[in-house]
Amino acid sequence: MWNFLARNKQVAAMLGLLAAAALVVIFLTTRGGGHTVVEKFMDEIEDISDEAHIFSTLSLPSDDRFMPSVGNGHIATNVFSDTVYMNGLYNGRKGESHRARIPAWANIRLKSTLTNHPYSPVYSLDTKHGVFQVTVDRDRSVVTQRIFAHKFYTRTIVNQIQVVPKTHADPNFVHHEIWIAISQMAGPDSKDIAFESPIPEIIDDTIVWKACGKTKETEDPVYQPLPVDVCAYWTSVPDHLVVPHFRSRVFTFVMTVDKNETVARQEFVKILQEDGEELFEKHVERWLKLYQQGGMEIEGHLELAKIVHGIWYYFMSSLPSEGTHLPADKFFGLSPTGLARGGTFDDYEGHNFWDTEIWMFPSILLLYPRYAHALLQYRLDNVYVAAELAKLTGNKGYRFPWESAYTGSEVTQPCCPEVAEFEQHITGCIAFAARQYLAMTRDENWLKHGGCSIVTNIADFWASRAVINYTTGLYDIENVMGPDEDHSNITNSVFTNVVAGYSLYLAQYVSCLCKSYYMAKSPDHWADIAWSLAMPYDETLNYHPQFQDYKRGDFIKQADAVLLGFPLQYPMNISTRANDLTYYETVTRSNGPAMTWSMHSIGQLDIEENLKAAKLFNKSYEGYVREPFKVWSELRRPRVGAVNFLTGMGGFLQTLMFGYAGLRIHLDRLEVNRPQLPPEATRFRIKGIKYLGSNLTLDIGIMETTLTVSSIDANWPLTMNNGRYNVTLVPGLTVTLSGSGPFTIRSLPWKNCKLPADTIGQNYLRPIGL
Template structure:
């Protein structure tokens, strides 16, 4: 990922172009309460709600970047923003590619929220119903505005303003009509899209506008010969809404956007025919169905519960709907700040990085494996470009770019050429995500529809990158950069070599799985290279140097070598794991990105160092989560970095699921070890955990843990080993897990294929894990 400081010079210019004031915010640091609820800072406001799913405030954040987003995977915006984005709409050539800005014809404001007004509004984000609400209790009426990206009518952002008149105490009082002043604030014309002059038409007495245009630049002429077309439709918004003196009314103002004019227009017309309340309930029903499938539930710590609920709301807002009024097109990935952001360079322009596969993917896989497959599908859809990228750089197979967007070509900004050139570990991270996906799902259809090819072609890339060193007899991978971007163009990055080795071993395994319909080349050669890859290890200090030639004491940007312990789960001595953690904690930037400390927390939990884990768990989110809407910043206060930072959210969720709950995904089993409660909580539940088609609920209490089986896939018989006995799982069974484990859930080997050895660097002394 780009260096934060390298990007700052670009941000002010971009914000000025968009009409956004660049701000320097000074904040105060205050201690939290006993349950970790942080006091508000100067750039934030207080969340006054006691509901874990609702965040309410009287005052909006001073920094607009901390406003929440609404979205449905196709269309998204930040509340009260002048920008709307749709999935897969980018403008700009290669390094200039960014999410194309559509003016926000959905940005409707009540005048009472724009000026000093005697009636104080209450602003609320309801993550359960996925709606932002503004409520103004006036002298003669109660006005409620609902803003949401419809989960069923997926091309639509809806504004609904409900006006309910109040009865007067004096029956003889003469009422007059109630007038509510509103404004439509779409912002300036788009610099990314050449829109034609909007065309009005009258539909059932309402004025409907349609504007179509094309992006101004293609991302790459080879893979995108023509600009992308887009059409936007919206309804006129009057200056005032008028309601009878004794009445009530709901006013609905939709905006639609799509790359197909007929799709955008027909959806708007359909939405206008819906009853206002039924339209809203149809949206709520879709969200509730999604939440019924899975959740992470925390009791005893309201603040922590709110953060978790916010993360899932933001994640799912950027992922496509399961059911929609009109068919959905291809999905273009999950970027570090979600679908609602990406115009600004500071928000990574809406590009895709390793953040998706390493940081967001793991918990999405455990709860919503269908979305995990969709994230991998984006990589399959861009594999052709990855093949070109490999050939252009003198390699074989697939080399995925550090940043990708619409076409799949390299789109890293000119600010940071070294990351595009050297940070090649993303290709191994994609293979690692495929490995986890196959372990959890055994999805044969995915293998047949490109999975076999992507795994083996990634292995071919690493085989072509590994060069024999005749002095050591090992393979080196030169000219790379690990996750620590403070060191570039190194040899044998320990993280890179392990994900490369895993990629090679996975291809050997997949070659067996696919052998009846996919012919792989010499699978044993892949395993031979993996076995002989160099793996930096300092025997005297008993730790992993980040790369060959790393000098102890050099500062680093973020978690790198510690990722071997988790998520890679590379086998090593406990003393090595402990030394990796303690050493790198002493040299990692204090203002590094949010996700780093989550991995350190998991490491200490694995070692039974709960007090240290608590400190680092708190460090992983305190200072990053911004009130009142639980929006994450990339960098701790007083800095900001990217907003809303999905990568940090993903690391935080992994601490809960894979750290405190002790869940581990391995190719041959699902493992649970030493489950315990997160700090200051009374119960932690993973509801709807998926494994080989089974639907499970795992509950951790103060002194016990239970696993309930809701349903099973008849294809895979599952057994639970509780430390003494194998128990065959059946629907509606609840099993109590006593002790620390490990408890394993396993099935028969898949197609009787031998699991990979995963031994990297045969010269490395590797005692059994203790």
């Protein structure tokens, strides 16, 4: 394991010259509700690895925001930063709530990487093994540092330093001990947590340190009357490591942290009993298991393959581990910049937005439905807060806040009250995620333990928000803001009305699924409202105005009306879809967030404009992915916005999975429609698609596309139409897909419940869908 990053010295010397600083440009940028950031832009560093899952460099980014993170869903840190963040640990009242900073007692640096030594360190991120590595080839030794957030011992961040002496060719050479200088760089005291002064302890003959404290301010006095306890343990770190000249040695330094002091200590004691190499192997084993369960492989386009590996790595670093040493803590969701960030306004403070359900959730659901379940569980855990918010705003059911964190209450910054007030579509987005989850899993247990209730209460909210317009005879939804945050307090946002209508129809469907154990209130009434919701449509121009009274030519922030085609799959004529795409591309401002162009690319693929789709596909990631560690920014270079932008990553994955692979989720089927290779790729493989308990692999090549079945759930037998005839899917079978499809995979009807009509807006004749 230690030697997988050896590099050619000539390449090192050449690339070291190329790492010189270039022109510095300073830009001011904003996202939506005033998120501001300044970037000192310099030429990016090159990734010199030719392996898809390893990112290697001889120089670190000049901007440390583009350093990678290590995390395991419980704790995370950016490599070499002075900050550790923990799942569910926030400080600050309401709109000031943000992830609480823990000093990085795990931040240990080799001094040879901090000063102008005559060595050329190689820095690498291994996304399959979940480890950051530094290798320094010195005169008398090779020193390798591994940094990782343990995937099994999830309260733990580990630093391991291996020193391997070199054999000297001169027999007269005088051997001395090898000294390696190191520094612990924990940073200043936390402003968020009132830690007591660290105290030393001796555990198993090892000097360790402990610091415990409490967060300084609770998020909401009603839902969180008391601060949160935090306790950390870490090993003592000397100034130098001393190694005999004749043998190698591995030094292991660990930091554990938890809200429970006993848990943090138990984990720490267990770690001290582990052999250093076995400790690492247990971590690697968990990461490899994730890659065995699912993943995406691209051949013929190394850059694209690396980006995909990076995205899944950053996702998995913020999602909870499966099978941990001690029971996992409650999960508090995915924020737009992941678990390793969130202490500042620029990083969205670790809050949850619609980003989770619309942008990250679908791809995660396809390969890792248990993580999709965990994301929905965060919403279920906070329904009592959503019920109170609906009541406070004069509505029924559940209204979820635009931003939420520890308590589930509204934590949008004081700067942006209109966002918190009007951007209500998040409640419909949560129902849409539930719809997709039920379509892919038919999880009866989830329905029984909150699913029935959350779906029907969201429908009650939208039913109370829709007001009959006696002039048109249709229901209006007023005082909202769509995904385009440049227009607030509008009426009949097309995106909002469709997700609201889908929510109402879904409740009607779920009331049938749940009727043996859950009594729904008025399922037909929900459908009646959905059927009669107003739906802006311009018959002359054959396109969807973004909202009622939208002025054609007004610029917008990001994808909004185009989301009707995907992900909402709202039926419309191909000409209407094409007009929506063409028009909104011309009025979307250039400094919008990353995920917009992913949706435009999917749309162009749907209407078979493949050249245009490829151009937009390239636009969806070029300038957003920062080298050498494939860290995404919210905005295209030279602007920055939020960093490690999981939202943009999620949109990009959807372009691959739902655009080029052509996958489509429906309540009664899974479709593969016009599967094709991404630009320049020679093979595209999605392994571990989980549909109704089955495990499938879609393999798209130059000459043919196949679907391979690894396993089938006996409760849900599957049949597939391969373009010619129906095939019963059984384990071990490989089906060749002939033609462009759609290729449909179906199972038995679910409880013989009638599928929702999903017809919204009777103010114009519904055309036949795509």
